Each structure stands twice: as C-alpha cells, then as structure tokens.
Amino acid sequence: MTTLLIKNAQTIVTCDTQDRVLKDVNLWIQDGVIQYIGSDEKPADKTIDASHHLVYPGLVNTHHHLYQTFTRNLPEVQNMELFDWLNTLYEIWKNLDQKVVYYSTVTGLGELLKSGCTTAFDHHYVFPKGAETGLLEAQFKGADDLGIRLHASRGSMSLSKKDGGLPPDSVVQEVDAILEDSQRIVEKFHDPKPFSKHQIVLAPCSPFSVTSDLMRETAKLARQLGVRLHTHLAETKDEENFVLENFGMRPLAYMDSLGWTGKDVWYAHGIHFNQEELAFLAETQTGVAHCPISNMKLASGICQIPEMLKLGVPVGLGVDGSASNDASNLLEDLRVGFLLQRLNASNAAPTGYDFLKMATNGSAKLLGRDDIGALEVGKAGDLFMIDTRQIGLVGTLQDPKAVLGTVGYLSAVDYTIVDGDVVVEHGELTHLDEQKFVADANQLQREFLMRN
Numbered sequence: 001m002t003t004l005l006i007k008n009a010q011t012i013v014t015c016d017t018q019d020r021v022l023k024d025v026n027l028w029i030q031d032g033v034i035q036y037i038g039s040d041e042k043p044a045d046k047t048i049d050a051s052h053h054l055v056y057p058g059l060v061n062t063h064h065h066l067y068q069t070f071t072r073n074l075p076e077v078q079n080m081e082l083f084d085w086l087n088t089l090y091e092i093w094k095n096l097d098q099k100v101v102y103y104s105t106v107t108g109l110g111e112l113l114k115s116g117c118t119t120a121f122d123h124h125y126v127f128p129k130g131a132e133t134g135l136l137e138a139q140f141k142g143a144d145d146l147g148i149r150l151h152a153s154r155g156s157m158s159l160s161k162k163d164g165g166l167p168p169d170s171v172v173q174e175v176d177a178i179l180e181d182s183q184r185i186v187e188k189f190h191d192p193k194p195f196s197k198h199q200i201v202l203a204p205c206s207p208f209s210v211t212s213d214l215m216r217e218t219a220k221l222a223r224q225l226g227v228r229l230h231t232h233l234a235e236t237k238d239e240e241n242f243v244l245e246n247f248g249m250r251p252l253a254y255m256d257s258l259g260w261t262g263k264d265v266w267y268a269h270g271i272h273f274n275q276e277e278l279a280f281l282a283e284t285q286t287g288v289a290h291c292p293i294s295n296m297k298l299a300s301g302i303c304q305i306p307e308m309l310k311l312g313v314p315v316g317l318g319v320d321g322s323a324s325n326d327a328s329n330l331l332e333d334l335r336v337g338f339l340l341q342r343l344n345a346s347n348a349a350p351t352g353y354d355f356l357k358m359a360t361n362g363s364a365k366l367l368g369r370d371d372i373g374a375l376e377v378g379k380a381g382d383l384f385m386i387d388t389r390q391i392g393l394v395g396t397l398q399d400p401k402a403v404l405g406t407v408g409y410l411s412a413v414d415y416t417i418v419d420g421d422v423v424v425e426h427g428e429l430t431h432l433d434e435q436k437f438v439a440d441a442n443q444l445q446r447e448f449l450m451r452n
Contacts, residue, residue, distance in 0.1 A: 004029040004381065004420050005044035008051040010388065011400045012037070014375045015057045015360045019353075021401060027055065029381035032195055032419035037377060046422070048415060052389050054400050056356070057375050058118025058382035058418065059330045060363035063230075063268040063289035063318030066122045066139065067096055069104035070445045072326040082236045082298050083208075086166055089323065093126045094170045095451040098138045103441045104322070105142035110432060111328035112319075113148055113424050114412040116384035119364070119372055120148060121289075121318075123230060123268070125155025125205040126171050136185055140198060147423040147431055149196075149382070151367055152189070153203035153230060154182045158214045164246070165209050175214045178204075179221055186225045194371045195380050197419065199227070206232040207251060208242045212258060219259040228264050228368055230289075231255075234277075235269035236300050252277045261286045266366045268318065269294075270308075271301040278307055287314035287366040290358070292337035293327070294320030305341050306348045316363030317355070334359050335408035352405025381420035384413045 006027040014020045028036040028044065036042055071077075071092055077085050105122070112120055122139060136152050143150035156178040159165030165172070182202050190200040202222040204210040215231075222229050234240070234251050243251045252273060255261060261280075266287030273281065281288065290303050308315050319325050319333050334355050341349035350358070364373030372380045386409060388397060396407045403409075416424035423430055 001031055002420060003042070003044040003046075004417070004422070005042055005047045006050045006055060006383075006385075007041065007047050008049065009055045010051055010053055012055040012375055013356070013401050015357055016374045016376045019401070027375065029417075029420040032381050032421075034375065034377055034379050034381050037375070048385075048422075050385060053385040053387055053414065054403075055375070055383055055385050056116065056404070057360045057373055058384055058416065059116050059334075059359045060316065060367065060373060061112060061117050061120040061318055061330050062266065062316035062363045062366045063291055063320055064108065064120055064122045064328065065124065065321030065323070066105045066108040067093065067101055067124055067126060068321040068323035069107045069328070070100060070448050071323040074323070077323075080298075081238070082300060083166065083238050085298060085324070090167050090171060091452060092449065094128050094168060095448065096126055096128055096135070097131050098134045100444065100448050101135045102138040102142050103444050105139045106146060106432070106437065107441055108322050108328040109143055109146050109148050109150070110429055110434075112330060113146060113416050113429060114427065115329040115331045116413045116416055117330045118149060118382040118384070118416060118418045119151070119367070121151040121153070121201065121230070121367060123153045123155055123203050125153070125157055125203065127156070127173060129170050132173065132177075132181070136189070140189060143197075145431060146429065147418050147421050149372070149418060151199045151201055153201040154185045155203040155205055156182075156214060156218070157205045157209040158211050159209050167209050175211065175217060178214060179217055182218065182221060183225065186227055190225070190227055192226065195419065199367070201228045201230050203230040206239065207254060208239060212247070215255075215258040215260060223264070228266070229260060230266055230268070231260070232269060233267035234272040237272060240272055250277070252280065264368065266314065266316070268320070269300065269303065271295060271303050273304065275307070278304065278311055278313060281308070281313045282311040285314055287316065289316050289318040289366060290337060291318045291320035291333070292340050293333050294324040296336070296340065297326070298324055302340060302344050305337075305350055306345045309350060309354070314362065314365050315358055316366040317359040329410065330359060331404060331409055335405055338405035352402030355405045356401065381417060383417050384424075385415040387414045
C-alpha cells in the first residue's frame with residue numbers, strides 16, 4: 001500500500017459536478033486513488049505541504065502527434081497551411097524509427113507533465129516501410145518511464161499520393177496489414193479497467209489519406225474489440241473540398257456513411273461544421289477535440305465552441321501535433337483558447353473556468369473515462385499544484401477557477417501527480433535526468449533531420 005497526503009491545501013478546484021472550491025483541506029491518496037478530502041490529517045508515506053498552493057485535477061490532452069516533436073520550428077514550413085505543410089513534412093517523417101519515436105515521445109510527454117497534464121492521447125499514424133512495428137511499443141515505454149497515463153492510437157494511412165491522397169507511398173500500408181496490426185496492438189496494450197495507464201484507440205488519419213474501405217473496416221474492428229475511434233475532420237476548407245469532389249458529400253455525412261459517428265467517436269478540430277451538423281454531433285454525442293493554437297498557426301479557422309457547448313456536443317482540449325503548435329503545453333492552449341473565443345464571440349464565449357472543465361472532465365469524457373478529470377473521492381489521484389507565492393500571480397487569486405484561462409500560467413507547475421506518484425516536483429521531472437536527456441535528444445534530432 002502506498003499513500004500520499006496533500007496537506008492544508010490553500011485551494012482545491014475540484015471540477016466536480018458541483019463545481020466545488022475547497023479551502024484549507026487535506027487530500028489523501030491511497031494506492032493511486034483519492035480516498036479522502038477533508039480536515040483530518042491522515043498518515044502517509046509522503047506528505048506535501050500545500051498551504052500556499054492551488055490544486056487542480058490533472059489536465060487531459062485529447063489530441064497530439066508526439067512523433068512531430070523533432071520537426072518543430074522548421075523555417076521552411078512556418079508560413080504554410082495544412083496541405084502544403086503536410087506534403088513538406090511527410091518527406092522528413094518517412095524516416096521515423098523506434099529511437100526517434102521514443103525520444104520525441106518523452107520530450108512531448110515531459111513537457112505535458114510539466115504543464116499539469118496527467119493523461120495524454122497520441123495520434124500516431126506514420127508507419128514507414130521497414131519500421132512498421134515497434135513504434136507504439138516505444139511510445140508506451142516513454143510514457144512508463146515518465147509515469148504519465150497514455151492513450152495511444154494505432155493510426156493509419158492507406159491512400160497514397162499516386163492514388164489521389166496526400167502522403168507518399170513510403171508511409172502508407174495495405175488495409176489488411178493495418179487491421180491485423182491494429183488487433184495485435186489492442187490485444188497487447190489495451191487495458192479497459194478503471195485507473196488504467198495504457199489504452200488503445202483506432203485512428204485512421206484523415207479523409208484525404210485513407211480509403212473508405214479502411215475507415216469502414218476499422219470502425220467494425222474497433223467496436224468488435226471495444227475500443228474508441230478517432231480521426232481528423234472538418235479541419236480545413238481544403239479537406240472539405242477534397243471530400244466533396246471525391247465522395248459527393250460533406251465530411252460529416254461521409255463519416256456517418258462509414259459508421260464513424262456516435263459516443264465512441266471523437267474528431268480532431270471540427271472547425272468547419274454548419275449548424276445542422278453541430279446539432280447532429282450533439283444528437284449522436286460524437287465528440288470534438290479543440291486545438292486552438294494549432295488551428296491558429298496553420299490558419300485553419302476558429303472552432304465554434306460556444307455553439308457546441310450550448311448544444312451539448314462533447315468537447316475536450318488538445319495541443320495537436322508538436323510541429324503544428326509548436327509546443328506540448330496544455331495550459332497554454334487553455335488560455336489561448338479562452339482568449340481566441342473571447343475575441344471571436346465576446347460575451348457568448350466560454351469562461352476561463354469553462355475551459356478548465358473542458359481540459360479536465362470534458363477531455364476525460366472524450367476518452368471514455370469517468371475515473372479521471374475531477375478531484376473527488378473515488379477518482380484517480382491525478383492532479384497538479386501551483387505555488388501562489390510568485391509575482392506573476394499577485395492580484396489574481398480571487399477567482400482560482402478561472403485564473404488559468406484569464407491570466408494563464410506558463411511556467412512549469414510545482415507538482416504533477418499521476419496515480420498518486422509525484423512525477424514533477426519543484427518544476428522538475430522526477431523520473432528523468434533532464435539535462436542528459438535534452439543533450440541526447442538534441443543530438444538525435446539533428447541527425448534525424450539530416451537523413452533526407
């Protein structure tokens with residue numbers, strides 16, 4: 001039995017269904033699960049004095065491409081929109097291997113942990129010829145080395161440039177090979193039990209990089225195996241035009257025709273939906289991962305978050321690919337998302353606290369989880385803490401629920417705890433020699449970029 005006591009917390013923002021904010025209380029975690037919140041001081045193996053700290057549920061990232069970490073801030077793609085950006089970067093990504101995926105995964109997940117994220121979903125869909133196996137194994141090893149919860153996807157691409165798609169031949173696979181490996185990965189890694197740290201999602205990349213047959217068969221397989229479905233949709237007008245020209249219908253109607261709607265499905269981006277489509281998403285409880293910084297950087301558009309929340313569409317928050325953001329900091333997306341919606345929708349925009357809820361229990365719902373996303377007895381011991389004794393927080397503490405959206409917090413958090421394990425302490429990763437890792441990762445990144 002392992003125990004952890006968060007003692008005398010100045011403020012706990014629970015993000016529970018009652019939106020409780022608790023003052024001067026103790027939170028006790030036993031074997032990774034919150035067992036007590038109150039005034040009693042429980043004995044524990046480790047105690048953290050939180051008398052000057054804000055305590056929040058761990059953030060949940062619902063869309064990422066960790067393999068892209070090694071192609072951040074490349075001058076040649078900084079001013080491109082999605083299709084040109086992809087066409088350029090595929091020529092680099094086709095050289096991925098297990099070592100690059102491991103180091104890029106640890107880099108991205110480490111940055112997420114240091115910004116209060118305790119659960120991440122990663123959409124990996126690039127499987128170069130000769131390196132098709134071992135990539136997700138490398139991702140789970142990276143996650144386990146750091147201590148974060150990981151939902152990994154067995155993504156895929158089957159429609160190459162020569163067949164009218166976007167990716168080069170070297171990173172597409174045959175449908176049967178994709179389905180066979182998808183089943184292998186689910187059987188090897190997927191753990192559906194409460195408090196699981198490993199789950200698998202099946203996630204063909206996008207309508208312009210996979211065939212209809214792959215989408216249809218993947219949906220059947222996912223439901224047979226009891227796992228969730230994810231893909232990019234309604235991200236750009238180029239994608240919309242591609243689907244209209246090739247399939248004679250709008251992207252959402254195309255997805256619905258393939259069995260890709262429902263409460264076990266969520267899309268990345270979801271920018272270019274009309275009002276009828278938003279109502280259909282709400283009716284079917286098909287979710288959307290909102291990625292504001294990526295959408296801004298690639299000039300893709302502004303997601304209709306106020307309308308989605310009003311209708312009851314499930315919405316979570318994501319950072320998107322490391323190379324389309326160019327960061328893995330969910331706290332930054334939380335604030336930028338709040339400000340973007342304020343600019344676009346004024347007083348109809350979600351509040352700072354709405355965005356916090358989106359990044360916690362909203363995101364947890366997209367991943368099909370009710371054991372994370374809030375701080376209450378019976379939930380996972382996943383949380384992060386911020387020390388209030390710093391100049392950047394002077395004058396901000398009257399509304400701790402909203403402060404992460406309205407004011408923002410871009411330094412490393414003081415503590416991140418996953419499953420009752422302190423994985424960030426005083427702003428540093430506890431399970432990684434950061435200085436050595438950074439030096440090794442930078443050297444590998446330079447070598448990777450020279451492979452073309």
